Amino acid sequence: MPIRIPDNLPARKTLEQEGVYVMDSSRAARQDIRPLEFGLLNLMPNKERTETQFSRLIGATPLQINLTLVRVSDHQSKNTSEDYLKTFYQTWAEVKERKFDGFIVTGAPIANIPFEDVRYWPEMLEIMEWTRTNVHHTMFICWGAQAALHHFHGAKRYRMDKKAFGVFRHRITAPRSPYLRGLSDSPMVPVSRYNDIDRTTLGDNLEVMIDNPDVGVCMLGEKNDSAVYFLNHLEYDNRSLADEYERDRAAGLDTPPPVNLFLNGDTSADPENRWRSHAHLLFQNWINEIYQTTPYRLEEIGKAQEA
Template identity: 75%
Template sequence: MPIRIPDLLPARKTLEDEGVVVMDDTRATRQDIRPLQIGLLNLMPNKERTETQFTRLIASTPLQIDLTLVRITDHASRNTPEEYLQTFYKTWEEVRARKFDGFVVTGAPIANMPFEEVRYWQEMVDIMDWTQSNVHNTMFICWGAQAALHHFHGARRYRMDTKAFGVYRHTVVDTRSPYLRGFSDDLAIPVSRYNDIDRTSLGEDLEILIDNDQIGVCMLGDRKYRALYMLNHLEYDNRSLADEYERDRNAGLDIEPPLDLYPDNDPSRTPLNRWRSHGHLLFQNWINEIYQTTPYDIKEVGLTHG
């Protein structure tokens, strides 16, 4: 089933070239079903690249999706033109009265800053609280996951001795989770973070779903707050880690190549994507679980915990 996105969104051509089916409003209105309403709060500087990565995965479902791109209300982007944002994005203030079946909160490049010192932290708190009344299920990614774990559960994070940077093997802990149907027992997942979560600060409401003994928890489920917390990056494309490595190296930083990204760990060779299928599978499972449990009348979203 197609995903409906704005006709002129730059990601559209990329997705169509990859064989992802997108639809326009005329075609969508002929379908006698209720599309799932999914919001994407994009906190990353490169909005176009990030929205393409997530749209690619959200579209990997047989269900019709209406995707709304959302941004922080009072935050000027230094990397994305305001005209682009006004054309394709809604501010959170513009959507806060709406209900969503699913909502994704991305990471942000502010990993070393205390949460309360982030300029838009109060709006983030309002958004996280708002998900409990206006969203059926939320997926928090990377910094977004750390922020939500801190806010909802008081989970503590700490800076690791060295940055976890590369493609790491992870173990599926709960094979019965509906979000992990079809997953291999272990899988490769891209990682790029300085921080880890203190396991002793994780309460009983949280269930570790994917783990790594070396670099820490990868994904947790939260039945109480109807959320998933993904600390790593199944949404990354082939070049995400490679481009980060080259950017930092060109800036004069002493950085090792991302672990196990390149064949034979040779940065002169083309990176291999060994996580693509699990990225698609995670979002298929997430959206399917939303479809199975969300109220048909979207006005009832958030009224019960279902």
């Protein structure tokens, strides 16, 4: 079954060229099943690239998924036109009465700003609390993961001596987790961040699931199974790290090339993607677990928390 995304979304053409089955609204309406409802809170400046990356992974499932693109209400984008946002996105204020089977909160390029100084932090607090009552399962990514770990668990982050930047081999530390079913023992994962989580501040309700002792915690899960936190970027495409490197160099930053990305260190060559299979497997496992455990009646989501 396909992913259902907004009609005429630019990501559609890319996904169709890659063989991802995309369904339009009229055909989806004729399907006599309950599709899964997913939301993507896109905090990244390049909205189109990010929505394509996540749609690519969500759209590979055999289940029908309706994907709603969401943005924070209290923020004016500098990189995406308001017309584009109004056409394809809904603000959180517009969706907050809805229920979702799955919800993704992306990263944001504000790693060096204290959480409380982020302009839309008050709304982020509301959104994070809302995921506990209106979402069956949430995946927090990168800055979104750091913010949610800070808010829900009091986990502290700290700035590393240097930016962790490249594709690094990690180890699976929770091999029995259904989210990691089928992943290799040492998957390669793209990393691009200045901050890590202080392990001594992680509470008893958190389990480290994927780890690297040199570049930090990669994935954590909650033992009550309401959220997972992925601090790195399996959703990245081939060029994501390379383009970031070129932007840094153009800005005059002394950023070294991403580790393990370019074959033989040749920064002029197209990078090889050595994480794609792990990305697809992780997302398919996540979606399958949501499908197996979410209430059949969408309105029942959150009732267990209220009881």
